[in-house]
């Protein structure tokens with residue numbers, strides 16, 4: 340079985356140029372193209388699925404090439420060399436908005452290149468000012484912070500710049516770009532020119548406990564603020580727009596807000612009446628090749644993640660756990676490093692891994708526990724099928740889970756997933772569910788096993 344093979348470099352470590360083409364890059368513009376008029380900008384936006392709501396002056400036209408941006412020459416030259424030949428749609432529109440110094444709310448699908456949409460303007464800002472203008476980037480998890488800092492360092496290196504990217508503790512006085520979780524970022528003494536809130540809907544979530552720190556960051560007096568996310572539920576949109584300057588632009592790519600990427604094959608797998616059916620079902624799916632490694636498996640608590648990982652390990656599979664409460668930060672970093680390096684084949688994680696992590700070779704995402712919101716589903720699914728690669732997302736569910744899956748099933752349907760059982764998306768009252776918990780609902784119901792190993 341595959342578990343006997345040696346460690347593979349599934350993911351690389353992000354230091355090498357990206358091997359695969361851009362996620363849907365903007366088509367090239369011929370060198371003889373006439374100057375951009377507002378009509379041609381509108382046509383380009385339509386073709387690329389970009390919409391912009393601009394308060395105040397008209398928004399700048401979207402770029403076709405990096406050279407449209409009047410960026411520092413070192414950046415224009417480094418971007419293709421580093422694996423980003425042309426801007427993706429979100430980069431094409433959001434970067435010029437931010438470079439104009441306008442606040443932006445940026446909403447684009449997972450894997451669409453949102454990091455570059457703020458990193459390219461940030462690089463220009465710090466490089467062109469020789470570090471006197473600075474950028475702060477806040478992200479919700481340590482893992483995402485580490486990834487963003489690594490990516491920023493990579494690009495500064497490719498630009499031949501010796502400016503410093505700092506993570507906590509902010510001891511280097513030469514730091515031009517600081518990246519941290521909101522609370523930690525407050526330790527930075529920098530007054531930023533550009534403040535970025537990545538995964539902004541999570542940071543502004545009233546239940547997330549980060550609001551106070553985020554408010555303090557927003558009060559730091561940045562000239563430009565960027566709020567970036569793949570999902571934008573209504574309450575977040577209201578809070579975001581209220582936080583931005585009156586001249587803001589709302590940049591969206593794609594028509595469907597809160598939709599998972601249609602390029603990832605999504606399946607809902609009924610495992611049985613109760614929770615004990617899930618562990619054997621998962622092992623069967625792995626054995627059948629439906630969950631090809633590298634595979635990220637989501638559970639809804641650290642304890643459950645640890646249990647699932649332990650069971651997979653007992654079955655001889657290379658499994659590990661990544662969860663906020665599962666150990667010190669160094670343990671989490673080690674678990675992710677081993678997964679990226681191919682030492683671990685199945686990483687069982689809580690939603691700490693659902694946001695922003697770029698694992699380009701990830702083949703499969705499994706929701707062992709059903710996600711608790713459509714947004715979490717979108718972000719989980721978005722870990723797979725990046726950089727144009729094929730991906731699969733499986734959601735396991737029991738009779739108990741089914742009524743809670745409605746929003747998720749509807750989101751999958753909106754993304755064109757044909758295999759969503761219709762009863763999952765239907766507005767059925769809980770009582771009807773209990774009554775309908777009979778045989779053959781999706782034609783795949785398994786028999787309950789005696790002595791299930793999920794004890």
Ligand SMILES: Nc1ncnc2c1ncn2[C@@H]1O[C@H](COP(=O)(O)OP(=O)(O)OP(=O)(O)O)[C@@H](O)[C@H]1O
Pocket residue numbers: 357359360361362364422423424425426427430447448449450451452453454455568569694695696697699721722725726
């Ligand atoms: N212009 C580009 N050309 C080629 N590849 C690109 C380009 N921009 C970004 N990429 C690559 O696309 C992948 C996804 O980018 P990124 O992580 O920024 O997506 P995202 O929109 O932030 O996704 P998520 O919402 O999941 O965080 C990364 O591997 C990145 O290196």
